[in-house]
Amino acid sequence: MRSMMFAAVLMAAAAIMPSPAAAAEKIKVVAAENFYGDLASQIGGEHVEVTSILSNPEDDPHLFESSPSTARALSTAAIVVYNGADYDPWMDKLLSASANPDRKAIVAAELTGHKAGDNPHLWYELKTFPAVASALAAELEKRDAAHAADYKANLAKFEASFSELTKQVDAIKTKYKDVKVTATEPVFGYMADALGLKMLNQDFQTAIMNDSEPSPSQVAAFENSLKDGSAKILFYNSQVTDETTKRLLQIAKDHKVAVVGVTETMPAGTAIQAWFDGQLSQVDLALSGLTQ
Incomplete structure (x- = not known):
């Protein structure tokens, strides 16, 4: 009798527990450049699935041409991260072609006050990655409040490690x-x-x-x-x-x-x-x- 009751309890618990597929569901992030993709992985951790479009260091980024697979990835993304300032103008076109009111676009140029005509290599400006990291953490917390503590901790970890690079820059400057x-x-x-x-x-x-x-x-x-x-x-x-x-x-x-x-x-x-x-x-x- 006790074994039957125990089996019933296990069955009931299994019924209310999320399935492995549901538990493993991740927030989809698409980054135009792989360094923004790496940043998304560092901030989102195990809760995100990141796709980077430009990821081959052997390729000339200026010769990039979008493909159907790129368009498909963007159409299902919850968050999109790209540089802006006319560095990756194909992103604006692709996003316009697959409108999604629930999708959030995080644009480095907008966060750092840059525009078309400025030097677009913004990732080498020390304020860029911290600004994008903060925006990513805020958006992930908004979408996934249950793991807000993880995103805050990951952001703090990134900021601490990046501050070491800033110290390295200052030492060379001195x-x-x-x-x-x-x-x-x-x-x-x-x-x-x-x-x-x-x-x-x-x-x-x-x-x-x-x-x-x-x-x-x-x-x-x-x-x-x-x-x-x-x-x-x-x-x-x-x-x-x-x-x-x-x-x-x-x-x-x-x-x-x-x-x-x-x-x-x-x-x-x-x-x-x-x-x-x-x-x-x-x-x-x-x-x-x-x-x-």
């Missing part, structure tokens, strides 16, 4: 403020500013960013900054190596100018913190060579 550098594109521009570095040849970089041909005088000024030692580091976009970039890299090598590659897509199998730490360490090492 040692090398006002050192002159240059770049083939303004990808690392915001971070160079945060490091206190003096960026040369910005008109050349703007022309390249806007798919325009730099003028002969801009090209000459760039090459001279490498040849005469004015620029101590040449930053280049390692995802975009055209003939112009290859020529400038060779000039830098010939004149013993330090070269640091930066990327627009986070390397696979890493996290934002490790990605930034690696690039900052390269800068620190390149600059330390100036005093040896």
